[in-house]
Amino acid sequence: MSGFRAGAPVVAGVDGSDSALEAVRWAAREAARRGSPLRLVNAFGWMSTERVTDPGLGDSYREVLLDAARDEVARAAAAATETAPGVQIDRQVSSGYPVAVLTNESASAQLVVVGNRGLGGFSGLLAGSVAIALAAHAACPVVVVRDGEDGHSPEDGPVVVGVDGSALSEAALAFAYAAADARRVPLVAVHAWHDLLVDPTMAPLLDWPAIEADERLQLAERLAGWGEKYPDVVVQRLVTRDRPARALVEESGRAQLVVVGSRGRGGMKGLMLGSVSQALLHHSVCPVAIVRPTDDGTA
Incomplete structure (x- = not known):
């Protein structure tokens, strides 16, 4: 597929949510179609602090977040490999606000793909703040993917x-x-x-x-x-x-x-x-x- 920055990666945002996994699967198929690598990116700021409730964690707090983020990216990589075997996968875990991290990634990407809502998203909010802000500021096209509850993507559809x-x-x-x-x-x-x-x-x-x-x-x-x-x-x-x-x-x-x-x-x-x-x-x-x-x- 000819397109924006041929050879550059397709970037998918990962946050551990079902919506993000749907986005990863879509991105994997798109990367395979383009013959491009898939880059999975997780930013700490995307994670729910409800997972870490022990106030005595102290200096280990960042390491707990880092381990959780790596686990989320690993699950996303497994889903991508299952969806599009053979696609080259690169993993990136960063600290920072998701919009800033993904906007920075967009400068060297063909495409950035995110889910329509992340962790903690209200069911009535079909497009999360990350998706809206990223679509407004990314340096490449952005695709927002619905999770299975909200949408579909028929392969034979126009x-x-x-x-x-x-x-x-x-x-x-x-x-x-x-x-x-x-x-x-x-x-x-x-x-x-x-x-x-x-x-x-x-x-x-x-x-x-x-x-x-x-x-x-x-x-x-x-x-x-x-x-x-x-x-x-x-x-x-x-x-x-x-x-x-x-x-x-x-x-x-x-x-x-x-x-x-x-x-x-x-x-x-x-x-x-x-x-x-x-x-x-x-x-x-x-x-x-x-x-x-x-x-x-x-x-």
């Missing part, structure tokens, strides 16, 4: 990509086309539009067919050229008058991966993460890839 009509979606398109090509599945390009500025009393007077035709043209312009680069990828175009987040969440029900940019049309550079991306991290049924644009429009 790759879905959100296209908002802006140049910012080019990086997401590049990632999505490569993912669909590597998996030999269709690509569903979703362009959803919903104009909140339209006065409801004026809506009946508008030429909606003409507006829809213009939206279809925007999508066609964004997809132009990609067919030549990926001739084997079958593209299904979906243009709908709906809120983008809702349309993409609905499509996630049949997809194996949804790909979006970190911020959409009108996004400000200082914004941590776009509203559509955040909504998907909370509600998508399948894994979500968040791809940040760079100055040259690539991932």
Whole structure:
């Protein structure tokens, strides 16, 4: 699979949770698909202090945490080996806050993969703070994987990509086309539009067919050229008058991966993460890839 920093590792965050193990298994399959090594990373700050309740540990506290982290990485490595035998696995245990550690790892990675919630995560919080912060700041694409309780990832499902009509979606398109090509599945390009500025009393007077035709043209312009680069990828175009987040969440029900940019049309550079991306991290049924644009429009 051609992609971001070919030959660099796929990094998976490990914290001992079931969600993280699902992310490790997904990352192992992706590393095998790319022919890349898998790097398993555990940061002390990700661990629940409830495991260590003896106030008399003193100087041994760090060693207890270190041993627990190593055990968690060992279990993750076993799961990865079972999922994708033959994948080269590198292990890293570090002290520090998970977002900072994984953001640093992202500088030399193809991809960073994390679970949708870690230890101590509330059942209603479908995307943990680590996933959201990392998706906003990582130097490479980030994939957030649902655990078995919340989601699925059908191997024959399509790759879905959100296209908002802006140049910012080019990086997401590049990632999505490569993912669909590597998996030999269709690509569903979703362009959803919903104009909140339209006065409801004026809506009946508008030429909606003409507006829809213009939206279809925007999508066609964004997809132009990609067919030549990926001739084997079958593209299904979906243009709908709906809120983008809702349309993409609905499509996630049949997809194996949804790909979006970190911020959409009108996004400000200082914004941590776009509203559509955040909504998907909370509600998508399948894994979500968040791809940040760079100055040259690539991932």
